[in-house]
Amino acid sequence: MNSTLKSMLIAAAAITSVSAFAQDKATLDLLVKKGIITAEERAKTLQSAAATKTESGMDRVFIKEAGANRLTFSGRVQGQWESASYSETVASTGVETQATDLNTILMRRLYLGAKVDVGAGFSGEIIWNFADKSGAGAADKAVVTIESQVGKFDLGYQKVNFGQEENTSSSALYTVERSMVTRYWAESNNGRRVGFGARHVGLHYSNKVTIGEGGPGSFAYGAAIVDAVQGYSAAGTNDFGYYANASFGWKPLGTTIGINFGLTPSGATSATGGAVTAVNGEIAMAQGFNPYFKYKTGDLTVLGEYIVTALDASSTSATDRGFLDRDPSGYNLTLAYKISENLEAVARYSALDTDGRGQQVGDGFREVTTTGTAGSTYDKSHSIFVGLNYYFNKNNAKIQLGYEKAKLEGRITGYSSGVATVVDGDHADADIFRLQAQVLF
Secondary structure, eight states: OOHHHHHHHHHHHHHTTTTEEEEEEEEHHHHHHTTTSSSSHHHHHHHHHHHHHHHHTTTOOOOOOOOOOOOEEEEEEEEEEEEEEEEEEETTTTEEEEEEOOOOOOEEEEEEEEEEEEETEEEEEEEEEETTTSSSSEEEEEEEEEETTTTTEEEEEEOOOTTTTTTTTTTSOOSSSOHHHHHHHHOOOOOSSSOOOSEEEEEEEEEEESTHHHHHHHEEEEEEEESSSBSSSOOOOOOOOEEEEEEEEEEGGTEEEEEOOOOOOOOOOOOTTEEEOOOTTTBBBEEEEEEEEEEEEEEEEEEEEEEEEEOOOOOOOTTTTTTTTBEEEEEEEEEEEEESEEEEEEEEEEEEETTTBBBOOHHSSTOOOTTTTTTOOEEEEEEEEEEEEEEEBBBBBEEEEEEHHHHEEEEEEEEEEEEEEEEEEEEEEEEEEEEEEEEEE
């Protein structure tokens, strides 16, 4: 009877150990203490349970296809509170029109990614953003990567190198949001924003070499041939964009300088957002340059960049935005200072000149709505951001608080043969507060 009871207890413990190993270990320890089983029987039972668990696949992620060397998951959770006020002022009358204030809480980003290494330098990666406004989510990145001695090749959907702030991961931004300058070139083309950089489908190449004994210097470079239109499902456009980049870093001086370049027809659109073709029938082109630098000394980090794009297209429409030699330009200057190991102060100044192409407040600042004279469009804008970052565990867990004061100037009332009519005294003001918490894994 005692032998039968012992066998039943050992079998029960072995079965249970497949689903709750830690609890079963405590149970077996108790049985040994009570003298019902021996220590040797306990060890054999645990070993058998572990083998059963491994064989069943319950102690690991089960990969569909054999041959994968490593599967890695990653994620990003960002929750945000934002509050903003916006008003427009007509100089000739002194009338100020106030928009409805913004005061909301949202999930800014919900990223989940998976990367698999299948060996021989081949890997694949997918990152999905579940917080995309479409409701169904959207791809943030989807590439097949080949790494070799001559560099890395990414085939698929990811960012091209254009815009220092844009190509900084949203998890590592010093500010809560990217600037109006960055958004003007990176966000989708709407007839005002250029839609020049950000994510495109195509072939992306990058490489980095060290310079000097011990590698104090580095030279990075890359190129991309992609669909001219942003997005991962823009089939049928028949146009390509071409991008190139180069940078040099020198650790002893804490300095990196670089330049990004792009050539694409996607930047030229009409006032309604449609494509503009030149009079001779050729597709209009956009050519962009983006020099930048980063300097770090002690607890101070300084970042600066300049963006200029030449939009070359002529139009016969008198109401068109007139892309004949339009050269919108802008710059960002950011300073970050570590007050302590965990606390950091940040300031950024941004300025944008659309050269008559125009910008509405919603083009540069998320969620801020327009009112007044038909949701007015302005020629120039500038803003200053000040904020604090508190790091609990580097970028993996942090809280960011920021205030941005922005002014848009020179209301565009229309176009005559491609020339913008600008009312210099008219302006708009925005005050924006944001608080964001992040967990990165």
